[in-house]
Amino acid sequence: MATLKIENLQAKVAEDGGETILRGVDLEVASNDIHALMGPNGSGKSTLAKVIAGHPAYEVTGGSVTLELEGDEFDEEMPDDLREWDLLDLEPNERAALGIFLGFQYPAEIEGITMVNFLRTALNAKLEEREELFEEGEEEEEDDEDAGYETSPMEGPADEGEVGVAEFQEILQEKMEVLDMDEKFASRYLNAGFSGGEKKQNEVLQAAILEPEIAVLDEIDSGLDIDRLQDVSNGINALRDEQGTGILQITHYQRILDYVEPDYVHVMLDGKIAKSGGAELAEQLEDDGYDWVREEVYETA
Amino acid sequence: MSSEDLQETDTEARFEFKKEEKSAFKSEKGLTEETIRVISEDKDEPEWMLERRLRALDLFQEMPMPTDWPGQPDLSEIEIDEIVPYIRPDIETRGGVDDWEDLPEEIQDTFDKLGIPEAEKNALSGVGAQYESEIVYQNMKEQWEDKGVIFMDMDRAVQEHPDLVREHFMTSCVPPSDNKFAALHGAIWSGGSFVYVPENTTVEMPVQAYFRMNSEGMGQFEHTLIIAEDNSEVHYIEGCSAPKYSAFNLHSGGVEVFVGENAHVQYSTVQNWSRNTYNLNTKRAIVESDGTMEWVSGSMGSKATMLYPSTILKGPGATDNHITIAFAGEGQNIDTGAKVYHNAPNTQSTIESKSVAKDGGRTNYRGLVHIADGAENSSTAVECDALMFDNDSTSDTMPYMEIQESNVNVAHEATVGKIGDEDVFYLQSRGLDDDDAKQMIVNGFIEPITEELPIEYAVELNRLVELEMEGSLG
Numbered sequence A: 001m002a003t004l005k006i007e008n009l010q011a012k013v014a015e016d017g018g019e020t021i022l023r024g025v026d027l028e029v030a031s032n033d034i035h036a037l038m039g040p041n042g043s044g045k046s047t048l049a050k051v052i053a054g055h056p057a058y059e060v061t062g063g064s065v066t067l068e069l070e071g072d073e074f075d076e077e078m079p080d081d082l083r084e085w086d087l088l089d090l091e092p093n094e095r096a097a098l099g100i101f102l103g104f105q106y107p108a109e110i111e112g113i114t115m116v117n118f119l120r121t122a123l124n125a126k127l128e129e130r131e132e133l134f135e136e137g138e139e140e141e142e143d144d145e146d147a148g149y150e151t152s153p154m155e156g157p158a159d160e161g162e163v164g165v166a167e168f169q170e171i172l173q174e175k176m177e178v179l180d181m182d183e184k185f186a187s188r189y190l191n192a193g194f195s196g197g198e199k200k201q202n203e204v205l206q207a208a209i210l211e212p213e214i215a216v217l218d219e220i221d222s223g224l225d226i227d228r229l230q231d232v233s234n235g236i237n238a239l240r241d242e243q244g245t246g247i248l249q250i251t252h253y254q255r256i257l258d259y260v261e262p263d264y265v266h267v268m269l270d271g272k273i274a275k276s277g278g279a280e281l282a283e284q285l286e287d288d289g290y291d292w293v294r295e296e297v298y299e300t301a
Numbered sequence B: 001m002s003s004e005d006l007q008e009t010d011t012e013a014r015f016e017f018k019k020e021e022k023s024a025f026k027s028e029k030g031l032t033e034e035t036i037r038v039i040s041e042d043k044d045e046p047e048w049m050l051e052r053r054l055r056a057l058d059l060f061q062e063m064p065m066p067t068d069w070p071g072q073p074d075l076s077e078i079e080i081d082e083i084v085p086y087i088r089p090d091i092e093t094r095g096g097v098d099d100w101e102d103l104p105e106e107i108q109d110t111f112d113k114l115g116i117p118e119a120e121k122n123a124l125s126g127v128g129a130q131y132e133s134e135i136v137y138q139n140m141k142e143q144w145e146d147k148g149v150i151f152m153d154m155d156r157a158v159q160e161h162p163d164l165v166r167e168h169f170m171t172s173c174v175p176p177s178d179n180k181f182a183a184l185h186g187a188i189w190s191g192g193s194f195v196y197v198p199e200n201t202t203v204e205m206p207v208q209a210y211f212r213m214n215s216e217g218m219g220q221f222e223h224t225l226i227i228a229e230d231n232s233e234v235h236y237i238e239g240c241s242a243p244k245y246s247a248f249n250l251h252s253g254g255v256e257v258f259v260g261e262n263a264h265v266q267y268s269t270v271q272n273w274s275r276n277t278y279n280l281n282t283k284r285a286i287v288e289s290d291g292t293m294e295w296v297s298g299s300m301g302s303k304a305t306m307l308y309p310s311t312i313l314k315g316p317g318a319t320d321n322h323i324t325i326a327f328a329g330e331g332q333n334i335d336t337g338a339k340v341y342h343n344a345p346n347t348q349s350t351i352e353s354k355s356v357a358k359d360g361g362r363t364n365y366r367g368l369v370h371i372a373d374g375a376e377n378s379s380t381a382v383e384c385d386a387l388m389f390d391n392d393s394t395s396d397t398m399p400y401m402e403i404q405e406s407n408v409n410v411a412h413e414a415t416v417g418k419i420g421d422e423d424v425f426y427l428q429s430r431g432l433d434d435d436d437a438k439q440m441i442v443n444g445f446i447e448p449i450t451e452e453l454p455i456e457y458a459v460e461l462n463r464l465v466e467l468e469m470e471g472s473l474g
């Protein structure tokens, strides 16, 4: 269990005179909760998602992003200094290791790397990094990759990582079934030539495998036909129901919220959360647009 | 070094170790007629070979160094007079022993560490291993010998198969007049492999030769001659490496391949020269009707490489495929490419080149496709992709085309790009650190190459790329 706390977060484009995009975002997402983040194009939703994940294109100019772990998955009582993590101090892969997942609006296409190879590498990297983060200071020297060659150097050391090939095959197969994905995906190159919908399915698959504490899903529903929307929604619900993942779902449409019911709905306007409410707020936005929110905010301002 | 020590070494150390120099015969530095005569005599060569060497020496002395190619490596540091052209290691058996155990311990160690004996057991039909200037180990599985396949040390082939060698050795394929370094090679070549595959014979597992340069300031000039008769098939793999010294080394190999009618030859190279080696080779194949030549080259390491395997499609319906990968880091200029001459109708070629440059390194793709008048219905497809890590690095593509026939199909694509920040971030957000993310992208970039290689070599190539990457990323 964990909570992602965003307080008064401000960020700009990381170049001289870069545009300020986030102007004081406050938001809290806890395990098991589903949040929907809505708002007009250009209001800063994707930027918020990327700043949480540590994208180098943005510079944080104020505020904080912290991840509080309850440590319930650890056997022993967790020391306080390992409970609270200032994410802004960490590399993107360290944030991933602690349990932050970003589902991209536009996932990258990587040629030549099969899905199965990538996913297993990512899972093992995450597990290894996690171990390092939690054992900081204990300094245990692992002679992993130089451990020598059991047979021939031509074949290399059998460095499989924590999750071996066979074990991973099983995990992958199981998760792909939930998402109704064809087995063939496993041997395709990462997102290369995937349709828009396939890429989105793949983002949810990755989340399912990496088992994050908090998943930020950026327009996971755009470009999906109704069948795939259901598959993807099943996947997101499974994240929450089976792993207790907290979800921050960025979307323009009520449509997906019929399948993935939000506990909270937030509206972003001009780089700030302008309004928050329950599921009914999304329906209102769907019917009436954002203008009334804007009016409400600027009237009180 | 004990075998336990060997087990502990990492990849880099596997190539970097140096052995104390022990030799039975070492020529004087430099290149004179006297040196050539001494080498030829030490090898007990027939008169015709000595004459060829001396003719090549004349040509070498007449020809100028190439200096005016756009973007080419700087060769001014090469002083032939400083090179030790010939070192015969201290072993009893000329032409190589056929049991690794019979080699002096330090040489045996070297090849053990490079993994050659193990690969031989598992995945190869035969192995030749060259140390300095001579083949020290040579063996082929019996089943191939029984079928009339020959795989032997080139020096021994001069003695034992003089007719075949005399006809094919640096005559129609790579004459010494081809370029200055081909002439140099013709004068002082030593070692290398001779492969002969009779008609209708398929050698199912690859044969491999490994060339190891150990001594400082030496030159290695092995010659490889492959004759694949009609309807035959063979895959030859060449691996090379040398430890790093402060003085420069020169590697200038010569490769000639004769592909008979409907025969199929694949020539794969994985090179990992140290950063003080100049690697200047001439490799060429002549392909008869319906034959196929495939060049697969991974060029790692070296200070400068100039390598453009070329294929002459001589018979109708002949095919050539080129796949090359080059990697250049700090201070390296890797100038590679391909040449194809379509001299008959219905011939086809594909060239696929991938290069990676980082830390101010430079890669060039320099290629030529020539389609002769009358080579109708021929087709060629050239694709070269370059990936750069930073703005200090350079990549150039120079794909020259000479098309003299109108009824042909020509396709050409080139991309030069920087490694994508969004791609790196995507992988990082999944848990890979910056280095591993870049490594993965490079692995994916070269995947079309590695998938063509037998699995052990794909692994080896990936390992070498990792090694190259560590230099920049660590």
Ligand SMILES: Nc1ncnc2c1ncn2[C@@H]1O[C@H](COP(=O)(O)OP(=O)(O)O)[C@@H](O)[C@H]1O
Residues within 6 Å of the ligand: A013, A019, A021, A039, A040, A041, A042, A043, A044, A045, A046, A047, A048, A057
């Ligand atoms: N890397 C960037 N460089 C320059 N401008 C950017 C960058 N990222 C986002 N922006 C700008 O910031 C604003 C918010 O973008 P974004 O976060 O993508 O909005 P949303 O996802 O809500 O549509 C837009 O005006 C966009 O053009």
Ligand SMILES: [Mg+2]
Residues within 6 Å of the ligand: A045, A046, A047, A105, A218, A219
């Ligand atoms: Mg967006």
